[in-house]
Amino acid sequence: MGSGTSTQHHFAFQNAEKAFKAAALIQRWYRRYTARLEMRRHCTWRIFQSIEYAGQQDQVKLHDFFSYLVDHFTPSSNHERDFLDRMFTEDRFPQDSEMEKFGDYESIEVPDNYTGPRLSFPLLPDHATALVEAFRLKQQLHARYVLNLLHETRKHLIQLPNINRVSTCYSEEITVCGDLHGQLDDLIFIFHKNGLPSPERAYVFNGDFVDRGKDSVEILMVLFAFMLVYPKEFHLNRGNHEDHLVNLRYGFTKEVMHKYKTHGKKILKILKDVFCWLPLATLVDEKVLILHGGVSDMTDLELLAKLDRHKIVSTMRHKTRKENGKQVKKEEANQKSSAGRPTPWFLPQSRSLPASPLRLGSLQAHRAGRSSSIPCGAPRDAKELARQVRRSVDLELDRCRQQAGFPVSWGKEEASPGVTADSEAGNLRERDETISWSLQVVDILWSDPMAQEGCKANTVRGGGCYFGPNVTERLLQKYNLQFLIRSHECKPEGYEFCHSRKVLTIFSASNYYEVGSNRGAYVKLGPALTPYIVQYQANKVTHMLTMRQRISRVEESALRALREKLFAHSSDLLGEFKKHDADKTGLITFSDWAEAVESVLHLGLPWRMLRPQLVNSSTDNTLEYKSWLEDLAKEQLNRENIQSSLLETLYRNRSNLETIFRIIDSDHSGFISLDEFRHTWKLFSSHMNINITDDCICDLARSIDFNKDGHIDINEFLEAFRLVEQSCSEGNASDCPQTTNTNDNGCTH
Amino acid sequence: ITVAEFHKKIKDAFEVFDHEANNTVDVREIGTIIRSLGCCPSEGELHDLIAEVEEEEPTGYIRFEKFLPVMTEVLLERRYRPIPEDILLRAFEVLDPSKRGFLLKEELIKYMTEEGEPFSQEEMEEMLSAAIDPESNSVHYKDYIAMMVIDES
Numbered sequence: 001m002g003s004g005t006s007t008q009h010h011f012a013f014q015n016a017e018k019a020f021k022a023a024a025l026i027q028r029w030y031r032r033y034t035a036r037l038e039m040r041r042h043c044t045w046r047i048f049q050s051i052e053y054a055g056q057q058d059q060v061k062l063h064d065f066f067s068y069l070v071d072h073f074t075p076s077s078n079h080e081r082d083f084l085d086r087m088f089t090e091d092r093f094p095q096d097s098e099m100e101k102f103g104d105y106e107s108i109e110v111p112d113n114y115t116g117p118r119l120s121f122p123l124l125p126d127h128a129t130a131l132v133e134a135f136r137l138k139q140q141l142h143a144r145y146v147l148n149l150l151h152e153t154r155k156h157l158i159q160l161p162n163i164n165r166v167s168t169c170y171s172e173e174i175t176v177c178g179d180l181h182g183q184l185d186d187l188i189f190i191f192h193k194n195g196l197p198s199p200e201r202a203y204v205f206n207g208d209f210v211d212r213g214k215d216s217v218e219i220l221m222v223l224f225a226f227m228l229v230y231p232k233e234f235h236l237n238r239g240n241h242e243d244h245l246v247n248l249r250y251g252f253t254k255e256v257m258h259k260y261k262t263h264g265k266k267i268l269k270i271l272k273d274v275f276c277w278l279p280l281a282t283l284v285d286e287k288v289l290i291l292h293g294g295v296s297d298m299t300d301l302e303l304l305a306k307l308d309r310h311k312i313v314s315t316m317r318h319k320t321r322k323e324n325g326k327q328v329k330k331e332e333a334n335q336k337s338s339a340g341r342p343t344p345w346f347l348p349q350s351r352s353l354p355a356s357p358l359r360l361g362s363l364q365a366h367r368a369g370r371s372s373s374i375p376c377g378a379p380r381d382a383k384e385l386a387r388q389v390r391r392s393v394d395l396e397l398d399r400c401r402q403q404a405g406f407p408v409s410w411g412k413e414e415a416s417p418g419v420t421a422d423s424e425a426g427n428l429r430e431r432d433e434t435i436s437w438s439l440q441v442v443d444i445l446w447s448d449p450m451a452q453e454g455c456k457a458n459t460v461r462g463g464g465c466y467f468g469p470n471v472t473e474r475l476l477q478k479y480n481l482q483f484l485i486r487s488h489e490c491k492p493e494g495y496e497f498c499h500s501r502k503v504l505t506i507f508s509a510s511n512y513y514e515v516g517s518n519r520g521a522y523v524k525l526g527p528a529l530t531p532y533i534v535q536y537q538a539n540k541v542t543h544m545l546t547m548r549q550r551i552s553r554v555e556e557s558a559l560r561a562l563r564e565k566l567f568a569h570s571s572d573l574l575g576e577f578k579k580h581d582a583d584k585t586g587l588i589t590f591s592d593w594a595e596a597v598e599s600v601l602h603l604g605l606p607w608r609m610l611r612p613q614l615v616n617s618s619t620d621n622t623l624e625y626k627s628w629l630e631d632l633a634k635e636q637l638n639r640e641n642i643q644s645s646l647l648e649t650l651y652r653n654r655s656n657l658e659t660i661f662r663i664i665d666s667d668h669s670g671f672i673s674l675d676e677f678r679h680t681w682k683l684f685s686s687h688m689n690i691n692i693t694d695d696c697i698c699d700l701a702r703s704i705d706f707n708k709d710g711h712i713d714i715n716e717f718l719e720a721f722r723l724v725e726q727s728c729s730e731g732n733a734s735d736c737p738q739t740t741n742t743n744d745n746g747c748t749h
Numbered sequence: 750i751t752v753a754e755f756h757k758k759i760k761d762a763f764e765v766f767d768h769e770a771n772n773t774v775d776v777r778e779i780g781t782i783i784r785s786l787g788c789c790p791s792e793g794e795l796h797d798l799i800a801e802v803e804e805e806e807p808t809g810y811i812r813f814e815k816f817l818p819v820m821t822e823v824l825l826e827r828r829y830r831p832i833p834e835d836i837l838l839r840a841f842e843v844l845d846p847s848k849r850g851f852l853l854k855e856e857l858i859k860y861m862t863e864e865g866e867p868f869s870q871e872e873m874e875e876m877l878s879a880a881i882d883p884e885s886n887s888v889h890y891k892d893y894i895a896m897m898v899i900d901e902s
Contacts, residue, residue, distance in 0.1 A: 015846070022843035024865030028791045029832045030876060033897060035784030042765050451769045548879055591757055608761035609785070 041551050043609055045492065047558040048513040050603040051565065053460045105147035108263065119145040119225075121152055128225040129196060135218040136188055143263035146221065150270045153224040156231065157277035162309050163301070164204075164235045164282040168527040171202035171233050176290055177522045178206050178487030178506040179239065182213025182255070185538040186510055186520050187222060193536065194522065197226045197234050204282050206487045206506065207239020207292035207445070211250035213509065217259055220271075238278035238309075239292040239487070240445040240463075244268065245314040249659040257668050265668045276310045280444060288529055290485040294447030294503075295475050296465045297455040300440060307437040315442045315463065448489055449503050469499040476502060482529060494521025494535045510537045514557040516550035559613055565601060566614070567632045572600045577625040587622040590615070671711040752821060759820045762786050763813055772813040776803065779811055783820065788829035792866040798823070834898055841890035851887040 110118070117134035119127055119141075131141070141149075166174060175194055180187055197203050205223055210216035226234045240246065247253045256271075257264040281291040281304065289301075446464025450456075453468040472484060483502045490512045496505045510520030516539075524532045566573065576596035580588045588596070593615065594607035615623055616631075665672050762782045766774040774782065779802070780795050790798065802815045823829065844860050845852055852860075854877065861868045861876065868876070879896075880888040 018843050019860065020864050022840035022865075023860045024791060025832060025837065025840040026844075027861060027865045027868060028789055029837055030872075031780070031792070032784045032789040032831065034872070034875065035781040038781045039762070039765065039785035046765065452771065591754060594757075594761075606761040606765045608758055609765060 037548060037551050039609065040555055041492075043606060044551070044555045044558040045513075045517075046605055047562050047603075047610075048517065049490075050605055051561055052513075104266075105144045105151065108142075108144035108147070110142050110144050114142055116140055116142055117145070118142075119149060121148065123149075123152070123225055123228045125198075125229050128222070128229045131225050132188065132191060132196075132222055135184060135215070135222065140259060141218075141221055143260050143267065146217070146260070146267055147263065147270065149221060149224055149228075150267065150274055152228055154270065154274050154277060156228055157274065157279070160277075160279050161305065162280045162307065163305050164237075164279050165286070166202060166204065166233075166235060166282055166284045168285055168525065168529070171200055172526065173200075174202040174204060174284055174525045175522055176204045176206060176485050176506060176525065178508040178520075179208035179490070179512075180205070180213070180219055181208055181241070181509045181512065182210055182216035182219060182252070183509045183512075183538070184213070184215035184218050186508055186536075187219055189520075189536055189538040190508065190522055193534065194524075197230050199230065199233055202233040202235070204235045204237065204284075204290055206282075206290055206485065207237045208241045208487060209236075209239070210252040211241045211247060212512075213251075214255065216252045216255055235282050236278055237282055237290060237292055238275065238280055238445065240315060242275040242278055243314045244272040244275065248662045253662060253668070257670060268668065272313070276313055278309075280304060280309055280441060284525060285527075285529060286480070287482040288485060288525065289479075289481050289483075291444045292486060293443070293445045293464055293488045294449055294467055294486050295471060295484070296443040296447055296467055297471050297474070298439065299443055299475060301479055303436065304440050304444070307433070307440065309441070311434060312438055312441045315438070315445055446488075449486075449498050449505075451498070469502070472499045472502050483531075485523065485531075490518055491521075492518045494519040495523065495533050504531055506533075511539050514554045515539055517554045517557075555613075559610075562605075562610075563614065563632060563635060565603075566597070567635070569600050570629050570633065573597065574625070574629060576600055581625070586624055586626060588625055589622055590617070593623055593625070671713055674710050674712065677712050752825070755821050755824050756817065758786060759817055759824070760813070763816060767813070773810040774813075774816075776807070776809055776811050779816075783823070783829075786820065786824065787831065788823060789831040790829040794829060834894060837894055838891065841894070845890070850891065851885070851889045854881050854886045854888070857881075857888055 116139040117127075117131050119131070134141070168174060175190075177190060191197075195201050203226070209219050209223060213219075223234075223236060227236060241250065241252070244253070253268060256268055260267055281289060283289055443464050446458060446461055447467055448458060448461070448464070449472070450466040450468055453470045455465050455467050455471050458464045458466050475481070476483065483504065485504045485506060487506055487508075489496075489505055489507065490509070491505055491507050494507055494510065497503070498505070504523060506521055506523050507518075508520045508522055510518060512518055512520075516537075519535045519537045521533055521535045524534070526532075573596065576599055577588055577593070580592035580596060590608070590611055594611060597607050598605070615628060617623060661672055662668075762785055763772075763774060766778040766782060768774075776799060779799055783790065783795065783798065798819065799811070801819050802811050804810075804812070804815075841852070842848065844856070857877070857880070858873060862870075862873055880893050882889065
């Protein structure tokens with residue numbers, strides 16, 4: 001740095017040069033720093049996404065599990081048969097009279113000390129506004145009003161078309177919002193920032209209002225209320241989460257039963273119907289198509305407009321778009337469930353196809369070769385095809401029913417005696433129709449855009465497809481549209497354009513994975529239909545965090561989830577590690593570690609990038625894998641445990657188990673009996689090749705039944721293996737809670 | 750560390766940004782990838798590298814097949830080494846000739862956006878959010894460096 005006496009100019013020049021270089025250095029260093037943060041952010045995102053999608057794949061596996069049961073499990077007693085019976089049969093397709101009964105709210109009394117919001121019908125705008133305010137103050141709407149509102153909602157939805165049509169002539173601006181997933185804060189924020197719905201301010205909510213977040217009920221109430229108040233301006237599209245089967249797994253069912261202990265079941269029943277009546281898409285000025293997931297090369301808007309959307313009770317049944325003929329049979333057979341008779345809601349992928357070749361050729365190619373657009377079969381072929389498929393499906397059904405111990409007479413019920421040729425043809429046509437309908441709906445509710453051209457099955461989600469820019473282009477041209485707005489995928493900025501800005505993804509649940517993980521966004525359209533996007537993050541905390549802190553927080557959350565997953569596969573990992581350690585040194589290289597982990601978890605994550613955060617390495621390049629696994633376990637458990645393999649298994653299958661329990665608990669009481677628990681476990685473990693003895697399960701079951709009344713609270717069970725852990729940590733293994741009473745409830749050894 | 754190890758590292762980093770799983774990444778992400786592999790190039794050096802891995806007719810995408818050999822050599826030659834803490838400190842001191850121990854917000858902005866390889870507005874805002882102590886409206890660079898360095902490890 002210059003002294004004062006030398007020529008100013010000379011030193012000034014030197015100083016300037018030094019300053020320039022210094023600045024450049026600092027910038028260089030800083031850019032590297034932010035790049036590394038960026039990398040961490042991307043990796044974190046990948047972790048969350050891969051775990052989320054793996055969960056969805058789990059759902060598919062669960063269906064496989066049930067199919068396996070029907071195929072292979074022979075109930076040994078009436079008791080078990082009833083149990084299976086209950087697991088597999090779904091309630092009948094609700095008739096109108098039943099719906100009236102379920103919508104019966106008048107008999108429900110609202111106590112005088114109720115301080116929550118009250119509704120009267122017909123609803124006025126003030127009611128809807130008051131509802132928002134009440135929820136903001138954390139009040140809960142009484143079940144009577146909930147049911148009343150749902151009843152009115154259903155009446156309204158029934159007369160809506162499958163595709164809503166909105167015009168910017170009436171409302172000058174239209175705001176489109178994406179997934180909310182039970183995050184009421186985001187909805188309140190949107191209304192606060194953008195304004196409440198009104199005749200001048202139209203809204204379209206593009207599905208996935210429920211699940212995951214904790215205020216799904218409240219969101220539905222607000223959305224339905226505004227829809228009733230402003231029927232011309234307020235529109236809702238169905239999302240893939242507006243589906244009672246999905247809700248079983250992803251939290252909505254649990255939320256309803258928790259908030260409405262007495263009337264929850266009624267509410268769920270009518271909701272199931274309400275969901276089916278939600279429109280499938282919205283069209284703005286005949287130019288902008290808004291739907292939840294996406295499109296496929298088979299999307300047919302005319303068909304979508306005229307199909308009977310109410311028949312698609314759940315897209316879970318029709319989701320799996322496997323590229324073989326078995327799938328066709330499954331979907332065929334599934335249609336019976338909507339025909340109004342009790343049938344297994346889940347049908348087997350038959351292991352033994354009849355020998356006669358089903359003429360699935362064209363249909364199979366139709367599905368397998370997704371980039372071709374063969375129309376859905378010429379009428380004659382389709383009929384013959386359907387007839388053949390139906391016959392073989394019936395055969396399979398009978399066989400499976402017999403195996404599972406179902407009364408075989410059911411099989412006969414399907415083929416109604418005395419059916420004439422015409423009505424048979426009519427039935428077949430109906431069957432054809434319903435298959436193609438359901439595929440249309442699955443596509444628009446589950447598909448995701450991709451950058452490559454073409455159209456291929458969406459194996460990550462297990463339903464719908466990935467559609468490329470050419471598919472979009474073709475659709476837009478065919479129906480003379482300008483662009484597509486869809487949701488369904490979480491985006492870091494809350495929105496994303498793709499396909500040369502012809503597809504806009506809009507996602508309105510901010511901080512979806514974790515506080516600070518992403519922004520939410522909504523899009524406004526004026527008469528010119530130019531999209532104007534508004535982003536937000538409905539959590540003050542995040543505003544005050546620096547990028548570094550935000551990323552760290554979210555990253556820690558992702559890593560925790562990842563460590564949990566790793567722990568849940570400890571045994572498999574150990575096996576893999578050992579393969580890389582032929583010399584039995586107890587050590588493997590980091591490279592081996594990465595390979596082993598990916599081969600077990602199949603998450604497709606950049607393990608080498610993540611390794612520093614998952615492995616504390618004291619050595620240069622090697623890892624003592626056994627102690628690493630032990631450390632993982634210590635994090636997850638409070639003590640080392642002889643039953644660690646059991647716990648590990650429970651961890652891994654936790655959400656599957658929860659879903660199964662909820663299905664068994666058909667009256668939504670929140671309790672299942674010890675017997676049911678034991679049966680469930682037996683079935684589940686036999687399918688998953690889990691070597692846990694019955695004794696172990698019985699002990700576990702009894703230790704969970706704390707008040708020894710023979711029932712297990714589902715919610716407590718899911719926490720129970722931690723409790724078992726904690727209570728055992730006080731003593732040693734032999735102090736594990738054993739049942740002391742002799743009042744066994746069926747746990748025979 | 751063997752060449753094979755380098756290859757795997759490079760592949761992993763590349764794949765994070767290979768969104769379509771077709772062994773290409775957007776050219777705008779190349780800087781992030783290179784820097785997260787431990788290198789610390791200047792913007793100018795980065796542009797040179799990109800020119801090496803780009804297609805003859807730039808497509809906006811970089812293919813892995815072209816990236817791998819170039820990046821391997823960079824790692825083997827230990828090019829673009831990160832800047833040691835003490836050098837960084839001296840750089841700040843150059844900008845603070847009266848040795849106050851801090852830079853005012855305006856000064857930092859001036860240097861970062863007018864000198865060297867200037868920051869974009871976004872980069873500037875990000876740096877300020879973490880660096881500036883709101884009470885004194887200045888950055889105490891010694892502490893700042895220490896904080897960032899801990900972060901890295």
